Amino acid sequence: MDPSQVLDLNQTSTASFDAGYSILMVVVALALVFLNGFFVLSEFSIVKVRRSKLEEMVKEKKAGAKKALKVTSRLDTYLSACQLGITLSSLALGWIGEPAIAKMLEIPLINLGFSTVIIHTIAFIIAFSIITLLHVVLGELVPKSIAIAVADKAVLFIARPLHWFWILFLPCIKIFDFLAAISLKLFGIKPAKESELTHSEEEIKIIASESQKGGVLDEFETEIIRNAVDFSDTVAKEIMTPRKDMICLNKQKSYEENMQIICEHKHTRFPYIDGSKDTILGMIHIRDIIQNELSHKSQNLDTFVKPLILVPENISISKVLVMMNKERSHTALVVDEYGGTAGILTMEDIMEEIIGEIKSEHEEDSYKKLAENIYEFQGRCDIETVEEMLVINYDEDLEQVTIGGYVFNLLGRLPIVGDRIEDELCYYEVKKMDGNSIERVKVVKKTNKDEE
Template sequence: MLFVAILIVLTAFFVISEFAIVKVRRTRIEYLAGEGNKRAKAVLKVLNNLDGYLSACQLGITVTALGIGWLGEPAFAEIIHPLIVQFDLSEGLVHTISVAIAFGVITFLHVVLGELAPKTIAIQKAEAVTLMTAPPLIFFNWIMFPFIWLLNGSANLLAGLVGFKPASESDEALSEEELRMTMFNSHKSGEINDSEIKYVNRIFDFDDRVAKEIMVPRKEIVCLFTEDSFEENINLMKEEKFTRYPIAADDKDEIIGMVNIKGIFNDDHTSERTIDKYIHPIIHVIETTPIKTLLTKMQKEQCHMAIVVDEFGGTAGLITFEDILEEIVGEIRDEFDSDEVPAVQKIDDKTYLLEGKMLIPDVNELLSTNISDEELDTLGGWVLSKDNEPQQGTLITEGDYHFQVTEVEGHQVKYVQVKELENNEKNDLSTATLQ
């Protein structure tokens, strides 16, 4: 019986080792190894030859399971036999019943104590288990290497015939969606906070953005002109309170550079000044330029402003370094932005005030709607596609929402109030649609 107990313990060891090394996070082990944890370095050795060590676990499980069956069944049958004899049955029937009960008992002990319980522990405590079991597993692999090499080589050969690679060569890289799901689960369990997951999601979205989506549109660009006097340009700077301004020759389609007000205010003023003296180069990019590419270009050329041009070469908009940074960290406001209205204002649980420049994908994400038109980028553009002469108060119903224009400047939709329909309104709308 002692040998049977030892074999069950050994089975449990190999089972718990196998599940733990498959479940453990490699990145966490690499971190611990980098901190100097010797056991973590042993685990890394196991993970770097995962195929071989899984074979070692399987060999251990198989050998111990055979030993349990070989020794355990006769041992338990011998214990049970005297109890069954008391029922005055034939010797053959007594033997059969004894063997059957012994088989059931040894199977129960093997499955529960040797397989299921260790598996549960390994899955829940993978890191602690691998740190504990890696050194003895390495020792077992060293002793049994010839057998493991033969068995593993045979298995890899068969797997290779049907197109599978060894476990140690498998691709461990995660897709973007898998990373998002991992981050979501970590946030759900409290490992990361709201701010951290927002930053990560913004990073993923950042990679898909292009210049056209985040630019300040041409109509809203505050521009200096070389044909205006120096005093007129200074007055405009004082009124608008920006740090940098694009400067154009005749109109906004001919932007030739940018002006930084620091250069003007730090000048010694010893001579008559003209705005031309303070012009610096500016970057020009097309509308479809990825903002990650633009960010790299800005860093390389040490320029904090870029002009976005359309397919005809005209000015479509303007992007600053701050605009790009806000795509990652969210809105940045300084002491001069007190009159700036946020892109999204929540009025109540069913009502929002949205900026017309808000991107349609962001509107869909906020409202769980499906306003989709590949030719349009912004909420204001979508409103214009529904009514090409929008006025203050123009109302559009789409899905479960009323979209009401609250501010228009020329033909530009500045703000739209979005309100969810009441249940009776939804029912009336559904009835009208069916009719």
């Protein structure tokens, strides 16, 4: 065979080998793109999925649910595995993908007669652009969107292979986590633990509000969540019926007089006192009195007295609720720092803090709208309700918890009907008194026109 023919044959074989090798490397590069996408999908899905949803799927015995729950229960170490996988696949993609595509592009460019430098430059730019496009779109954006959209399904798909990868590279992951912790210490930063990756109370409220905007929750459900978040911060004295408003049955009154009190006020439970509200003997339920009336047994109220729970003014109502459930009592006596009666607290008062005001058919409205920015409130209406109705904000350090108490404090003396006073937010007028306390007060919100 002619030497020139042998040389041509060798060149053809080399070119064919180079083309075949380049195609193989391109296939490997595509595989690395999808591998990168797998780790991105894993990272976002294990963060996005709700643990409660996984627990539900475990109960339903869905395939992969147990493994997925195990993965999400050790979020910090599996996130490190995802980051390691993303880094390795990205580095390998840059090392293999760009040269392989550039090599394939150089073959047709040679026939155009360009110089070697120009051919390498053009091939590099095009190859780099293609690899970047594939990496960003298929390796990042698409898997991230899938994870966010169907996290519960995605996590079932990725859990087992991610666990295998984690086992394979566990020594490396441990070393990287250790080095990262040391690096953070140099900057005076404490590494975050999985248990610390929780939402604050304000964040929970924001999440609830955003869920309402998205149609996931309705207004009532959102309000319940917001109230529940604030529940443990509320103390007994803020929601109790104050001493002066307590309607009591009295041991020193006749049976008929006490029955008259029951008929007038239509409550189901009454504190039972011995002359003074500081001497409370217990609580009486009208059910027991009605049963007694039907059987005509006794006219001595002492036989119907049940013990009351005693709680301090500043105890959290969440603790009071636990005590009520434990003692099977619906009523607690709130005492002040001197041991005297401060007020009475019922389970209904506590539940209203979560689900909102529960109005009975005999109960008077706590506020009434008279006109735009003009309301008439009961004196015992809480400050938060006034703020909500008039869209205003009082000083956070305000000591008074009711609008009546606030106006009383503004006046600085015993109020009388017709008293008027103002602050930087509103005008106030005392409309009705109940002894020494304000029963109803008219509140007019100041406008920009008023201030001018």
